[in-house]
Amino acid sequence: METEANSLYRKLPQLGEVLDSPGAAKLASLYSRDLIADAARAVLARMRQQVKAGECDEASLELALRGLFEAIERELAMRLKPSLCRVINATGVILQTNLGRAPLSRAAIERIGEIAGGYCNLEMDLQTGDRGWRDVHVESLLLNLLALRSGEPIGSLQGRRAVAVVNNCAAATLLALNTMAEGGEVIVSRGELVEIGGGFRIPEILQKSGAVLREVGTTNRTRIADYAAAMTAQTRLILRVHRSNFRIEGFTQQPRLQELIELGARHSVPVFEDQGTGCLVSLDEYGMRDESSWLESATSGAALISASGDKLLGGPQCGILVGDCGLIDRVRANALFRALRVDKLTYAALDATLFAYLSGADSSIPAIAMLAMSAGDLRRRCELYVEALQSDQVAAEVVPVSSLVGGGTTPDATLPGFGVALMHAEMTENAVAALLRRLEPPIVALTREGRVLLDLRTVLQDEDADAIRVLRDALNGPVSPTSAGG
Numbered sequence: 001m002e003t004e005a006n007s008l009y010r011k012l013p014q015l016g017e018v019l020d021s022p023g024a025a026k027l028a029s030l031y032s033r034d035l036i037a038d039a040a041r042a043v044l045a046r047m048r049q050q051v052k053a054g055e056c057d058e059a060s061l062e063l064a065l066r067g068l069f070e071a072i073e074r075e076l077a078m079r080l081k082p083s084l085c086r087v088i089n090a091t092g093v094i095l096q097t098n099l100g101r102a103p104l105s106r107a108a109i110e111r112i113g114e115i116a117g118g119y120c121n122l123e124m125d126l127q128t129g130d131r132g133w134r135d136v137h138v139e140s141l142l143l144n145l146l147a148l149r150s151g152e153p154i155g156s157l158q159g160r161r162a163v164a165v166v167n168n169c170a171a172a173t174l175l176a177l178n179t180m181a182e183g184g185e186v187i188v189s190r191g192e193l194v195e196i197g198g199g200f201r202i203p204e205i206l207q208k209s210g211a212v213l214r215e216v217g218t219t220n221r222t223r224i225a226d227y228a229a230a231m232t233a234q235t236r237l238i239l240r241v242h243r244s245n246f247r248i249e250g251f252t253q254q255p256r257l258q259e260l261i262e263l264g265a266r267h268s269v270p271v272f273e274d275q276g277t278g279c280l281v282s283l284d285e286y287g288m289r290d291e292s293s294w295l296e297s298a299t300s301g302a303a304l305i306s307a308s309g310d311k312l313l314g315g316p317q318c319g320i321l322v323g324d325c326g327l328i329d330r331v332r333a334n335a336l337f338r339a340l341r342v343d344k345l346t347y348a349a350l351d352a353t354l355f356a357y358l359s360g361a362d363s364s365i366p367a368i369a370m371l372a373m374s375a376g377d378l379r380r381r382c383e384l385y386v387e388a389l390q391s392d393q394v395a396a397e398v399v400p401v402s403s404l405v406g407g408g409t410t411p412d413a414t415l416p417g418f419g420v421a422l423m424h425a426e427m428t429e430n431a432v433a434a435l436l437r438r439l440e441p442p443i444v445a446l447t448r449e450g451r452v453l454l455d456l457r458t459v460l461q462d463e464d465a466d467a468i469r470v471l472r473d474a475l476n477g478p479v480s481p482t483s484a485g486g
């Protein structure tokens with residue numbers, strides 16, 4: 001035994017020999033010598049380990065050595081694989097925060113490409129050559145769009161409202177509260193002291209902003225009189241928070257935004273609304289209701305409104321503040337704005353997204369197209385999957401599904417459609433779902449009643465061919481020991 005292992009060890013090449021051979025020269029066009037050396041060392045160490053454990057004989061070692069450079073290349077590819085990668089979202093949750101929320105439109109992607117590769121007039125006024133504001137790039141587009149969609153004359157918001165864009169809606173809310181209410185009191189209904197996912201809690205953000213929370217009313221009912229009774233000389237702001245990801249049903253009461261604005265006006269206290277969704281389309285068309293409207297808020301007398309860029313607006317991650325010009329000036333002058341501002345790529349994508357709405361091309365925005373996708377179209381796509389995936393190993397079937405908007409919007413509304421249910425002869429549904437997450441590209445699916453469920457509403461149509469190919473290969477290939485069982 002001892003002598004046989006020794007003779008096998010002698011067959012293993014030295015690291016130097018490996019690095020000086022033609023196989024390594026080929027890899028050198030792709031990877032640095034240090035990286036190749038490190039990967040080769042790891043592969044040789046594994047082989048030595050196998051010899052030591054008595055796991056190879058002469059023949060199997062020779063075979064392994066013949067594939068040495070392929071093994072080194074695989075090792076390199078595995079080590080250098082980017083952590084962030086594209087995935088196919090088959091969950092049916094359109095604004096899935098864990099999967100990056102809204103996919104961008106073609107136009108937004110192209111604009112990012114155009115701006116990213118060179119210089120741009122991010123903060124320069126090209127007319128005068130003077131320093132400019134980065135927010136001007138989306139301001140007039142957004143103001144025109146908000147006016148147009150709420151049936152007001154184009155240009156009617158110019159000069160009255162202004163826009164500031166920051167990293168996300170949480171940042172916008174923090175910045176607004178800090179600018180308007182640091183050191184003073186903010187009145188909020190107890191029914192709106194919510195947590196919005198990812199640890200964004202209204203009371204905590206308020207505290208961080210340096211303002212003091214003055215809660216009024218109860219969880220289910222708050223009256224305008226509750227707000228009025230809480231007004232003091234320290235009151236700086238009335239805050240209205242869109243409840244986002246949950247809903248209070250039954251014995252409830254909440255003043256309308258307009259009532260809060262009127263009360264505030266009597267006391268010279270402004271109203272700030274954390275609206276959230278940034279929705280510019282009518283959800284009624286899709287059988288859903290939204291209790292708050294970005295359009296109504298932005299054109300109301302609320303002093304400031306915050307919304308997310310990557311929720312129902314369907315644009316890049318950002319937080320958009322629309323408000324009175326004087327207030328937006330104060331927001332921009334706040335040192336926090338400098339810390340929370342966005343880069344040129346965000347403006348590029350946001351600008352292109354807003355332009356799509358302005359030109360009536362709403363359906364070029366993937367999130368909106370997904371909302372609007374008809375059950376008939378979904379069923380036809382599902383049938384293609386079923387036909388391609390059905391086999392001795394796999395039972396595939398078209399089934400009705402309910403998609404969700406997600407991203408903390410319309411929590412109880414669902415979109416009826418169709419999906420593909422899959423059952424594998426030798427694997428549990430959880431094992432299949434895990435296998436799908438390891439594919440290239442990974443596919444994230446749901447599991448339901450012993451089956452894996454692919455909701456195609458959130459699978460982009462140009463991903464269908466890829467998805468079908470990788471699914472067919474994975475599900476009908478040999479079952480590897482790690483993917484079998486539960």
Ligand SMILES: *Cc1c(COP(=O)(O)O)cnc(C)c1O
Pocket residue numbers: 168169170171173196200241242243244245274275276277307308309318319407408
């Ligand atoms: C989603 C949401 C937020 C947080 O938005 P991000 O863009 O994720 O930071 C804040 N407020 C409301 C009302 C929301 O719906």
